[in-house]
Amino acid sequence: MKPIWKKGGLLAAVLALLLAVATACGPKADVPIFMMFPQNSPFNKQDELKKALQEMAGEAPTVNVSISPIFDLQKMVVELAAGDWSIYVLPQEQFEGFKKEGGFVPLDDVLKKEDFPDGVSNGELVGIPLKDSKLLKDAGYKGGEVYAFLTQRVKEAKRAKAKQVLKLLAER
Numbered sequence: 093m094k095p096i097w098k099k100g101g102l103l104a105a106v107l108a109l110l111l112a113v114a115t116a117c118g119p120k121a122d123v124p125i126f127m128m129f130p131q132n133s134p135f136n137k138q139d140e141l142k143k144a145l146q147e148m149a150g151e152a153p154t155v156n157v158s159i160s161p162i163f164d165l166q167k168m169v170v171e172l173a174a175g176d177w178s179i180y181v182l183p184q185e186q187f188e189g190f191k192k193e194g195g196f197v198p199l200d201d202v203l204k205k206e207d208f209p210d211g212v213s214n215g216e217l218v219g220i221p222l223k224d225s226k227l228l229k230d231a232g233y234k235g236g237e238v239y240a241f242l243t244q245r246v247k248e249a250k251r252a253k254a255k256q257v258l259k260l261l262a263e264r
Contacts, residue, residue: 122153122250123178123257126171128160130183132235134228135161141231148227148260153253175245178254179261187219187239197242202255203262211239224264 125145134141142157149155158177160167168182182190190196196218203220205212211219219241222228228238240261242254 121156122253124156124158124176125179125181125257126158126160126177127181127238128163128168128171128183129181129233129238130163130185130236132233133159133161133163134231134233135159137231137233141227144227144230145257145260148263149257153257155257172243175243178246178250179240179242179258181222181238181240181261184221184237184239187241190241191218195244197244197246197251197255199242199255199258202259208262211241220258220262222261225261226263227261 138157138159141159142155145155145157163183165186168186171177172180191213194213196213196216198216198218199211199220200217203217205217208217208220210221211217213219219239221237221239223237240258242251242258246254
């Protein structure tokens with residue numbers, strides 16, 4: 093008697109392989125961005141945000157925007173630990189907690205800390221509050237405060253491009 097799961101297992105393996113191939117195909121964005129909002133996530137505006145941000149950036153650097161449809165603390169921790177993103181946009185409460193721990197890339201070379209005093213830690217600008225971000229306002233986001241930042245896990249070679257895009261996110 094043959095196990096019933098063999099057909100299903102084979103199908104699952106083929107689907108997983110196709111997903112892996114599809115994910116690996118195509119050019120990767122220079123600046124991948126992960127966003128998680130405390131409420132009222134503009135998840136349905138993900139493509140619009142990506143398009144608007146890419147238009148602002150021009151041909152280079154290329155951007156990709158991934159918005160979590162819900163706030164999930166475990167997912168946020170996994171995304172931060174994986175370190176696959178150049179820019180993170182997270183709720184203020186989580187940003188404040190991480191700010192105490194450090195591990196951010198200073199942004200003083202691209203933005204003035206006087207313009208974003210809430211994003212300063214130990215005398216350095218490390219996060220950008222996006223409450224006045226034109227990009228998010230245009231997308232209709234009306235939820236709680238979120239902050240954009242780069243972690244030390246962003247490779248040195250990618251930091252300049254990520255900072256360039258972060259500066260665009262901060263535009264009012």
